[in-house]
Amino acid sequence: MSKNLTSRAEDYSKWYNELVVKADLAENSAVRGCMVIKPYGYAIWEKMQAELDRMFKETGHQNAYFPLFVPKSLFEAEEKNAEGFAKECAVVTHYRLQNDPENEGKLRVDPEAKLEEELVVRPTSEAIIWNTYKGWIQSYRDLPILINQWANVVRWEMRTRLFLRTAEFLWQEGHTAHATKAEALVEAEQMNNVYAKFAENFMAIPVIQGVKTESERFAGAVETYCIEALMQDGKALQAGTSHFLGQNFAKAFDVKFTNNEGKLDHVWATSWGVSTRLMGALIMTHSDDKGLVLPPNLAPSQVVIVPIYKNDEQFDAITAKAETIINDLKALGVSCKFDKRTTHRPGAKFAQHELQGVPLRIAIGPKDLENNTVELARRDTLSKEVVEMSGLAQTIKNLLDTIQDALYKKALNYRDEHITEVDDFENFKKVLENKTGFISAHWDGTSESEQKIKELTKATIRCIPLNNKMEEGVCVFSGKPSKQRVLFAKAY
């Protein structure tokens, strides 16, 4: 397989698919729509998990684990949620295989091992969790419940793409229970904020916080908060959502509590999640035609050292130097790998580390030994310079911070340059054709106009930004009066 990627300009979608596979992030599996997350891709996901988990715990949440399966009767209890997910449910109907009498050496489901009640493989866990919370909540003293779960979920999607849309994916789902509406709203907003901070500070992805329109809301939610990011091809990507569920699930599962005035009331709920989809957002925000570009905060190795030598003596001297560098970097909390493989030439190593997005590459050759220098190459700018060994670790640490900032600012500039205010529908369509990102336009607030715009242009309302400026205007589609602009885009 050629190491050269299709360029983004040539075919963005092909570039993405090739990059995911060639950079060893993930690949398709033998199971329709399910992916294998390879060690390098998983290492990035682990970094995301670690930071998110820290942020969840810092905001008072605890992890727990609920069953993979949801009995059909529970699944259908909250009507809107059931309706929203019924069309994409993997369903377990049997619990045993047996030898197939018609095909020797083959197995078939044992017709006598049919389940009395079918089990849905969780597409999301509100139903099983709220059925459990019912047993945990009697009084306001049992509230709030602030729980998160790291888990796999299954949604039987017809068209799948690595990380972006897969039948099985990994995610976290927070499920909280509160005594008051106000407290639940604060929680839903807080977690959307946590997601925004994580995206910006760790993934170096600028996001717009907003709420979804009714038709784009999570099935069963009263309000869906979201963070929306813009990819390099002008399409938006929903990177995380946090739902205020009102009392919908408490009512469906009869979860009541005695409040501090002694009265019975239904419990208020939120749920919130991000998934391995974030890997797709990461790739499509920063990477280039040479491959992956990783923000230092998420890179499995922040630095890699490649030795360039002609004999054992040189190799030994370089190794000694590399070990010093690695130890100095470790003391500063910077991860560094020494790529001393003898199966690959330096050029091949350079290409691989570029493809895999290692933020900084150090090359050490005979001249560097003489001059007490190293060659330092940045992945993001592809620039190189010769640097003194003295103070190198601190130089690198500072440079990694610089890179982290630069990636964010570059993405922010791109995003800000790709929000176009549009006031008439012809222009709306033209801007979309040019793939220029978000359109900020007036909308009359009706699902009818939203639906028509979607049918005509494939653009959806990504969100109504939080703290939106109020402004008189008329709907870009219907011409009816409007009080604020919303963000439209084609989306992943």
Place this chain on the structure above:
Amino acid sequence: MSKNLTSRAEDYSKWYNELVVKADLAENSAVRGCMVIKPYGYAIWEKMQAELDRMFKETGHQNAYFPLFVPKSLFEAEEKNAEGFAKECAVVTHYRLQNDPENEGKLRVDPEAKLEEELVVRPTSEAIIWNTYKGWIQSYRDLPILINQWANVVRWEMRTRLFLRTAEFLWQEGHTAHATKAEALVEAEQMNNVYAKFAENFMAIPVIQGVKTESERFAGAVETYCIEALMQDGKALQAGTSHFLGQNFAKAFDVKFTNNEGKLDHVWATSWGVSTRLMGALIMTHSDDKGLVLPPNLAPSQVVIVPIYKNDEQFDAITAKAETIINDLKALGVSCKFDKRTTHRPGAKFAQHELQGVPLRIAIGPKDLENNTVELARRDTLSKEVVEMSGLAQTIKNLLDTIQDALYKKALNYRDEHITEVDDFENFKKVLENKTGFISAHWDGTSESEQKIKELTKATIRCIPLNNKMEEGVCVFSGKPSKQRVLFAKAY
């Protein structure tokens, strides 16, 4: 629900079930045989995961993620493995639900959404992983592959018990690929060693390393290494297994590589795993009639501070003292919680922390304020002493080490006292009736004798210990000659 547990002497099994629920570790769910792992139980599991993960990475392994589902045709490819798990497989047959025309508001599987090929919910992942490895391995340069996965698996067990045997459980499964038999054997032994070290140093559970007999081996393995622990009721518990799989899976999935002499050969394999079952082992090794006893290395909070006060002034003074203690402990890497809940009296707090096994409890009352002391109570020995504030953090850190050691030694003594050498079958049965643990006895090496002993006594061969002493003898059942003793026990 009463806080008092059934005593172990009264009904060990009931004691266990009550403890798991009352200590807030886990509970049964609405899904047959599946449990909910509650935050306190999950926090202990997270500690186990973190340490195991560190040990796996230290031995060169990386994490990855493979699909939850195994297509039936892959599942049945390795015959013995398929045969071993076919009887307990949850099977997905449909991918959609629809409104049930006969029951308004209800859903049913959509008969038109039947899968062409059924999907088995993984009971273990050898099949899907080896089918994937086929695409990754061409040459010896691609080997070894050293991968671990943290995942949920499903085995449709008929009789389930919280943590010990559940239809769905959490585990890690390592799957490695090697160029030589010798290397694969070293890996399988190494990982069994890792498990033994983890059990002993972190869980404070002494284990016996050994290999399984043919009939007790993992389905598809050539050799199964294991660690066996002894529970307080004299039953053994298999705490972890590591399998040398030979070339069975490579042959079933046609995974060949070119070795360094240019010849094609099948790849050698291992797999190894531990699961949430370890929670059961932890509970049944250390806990007592008052509840859970946790080794300090696995306790979510190693220390808890309970304030005893009559007025705000006292509470403020105690709080100041508690904060000092918490900061000092934090600096030494010791976790400590301040239980300042106003909804519970000190006595209720004491009982709860005892039930939940917090290794050390500090009580601070008005007298302690006067005398600059605290009361320090050990969970394992239930002993209390008044201790000077000065140097308290270091005292506590040392005491936690002492407790960790003491728990291990106590369990080791118990285990060693419960291995009985037996040379005739009448005595064999008598020892078993008295629930006195492992029986060390000669066995003729045949599956027939093993099977008969099992039928007559319910005892199985737990393992043939590694580095076993060679000793002439005769089989305790058949009287045929034998070269070594093996360990029998009834087991979880």
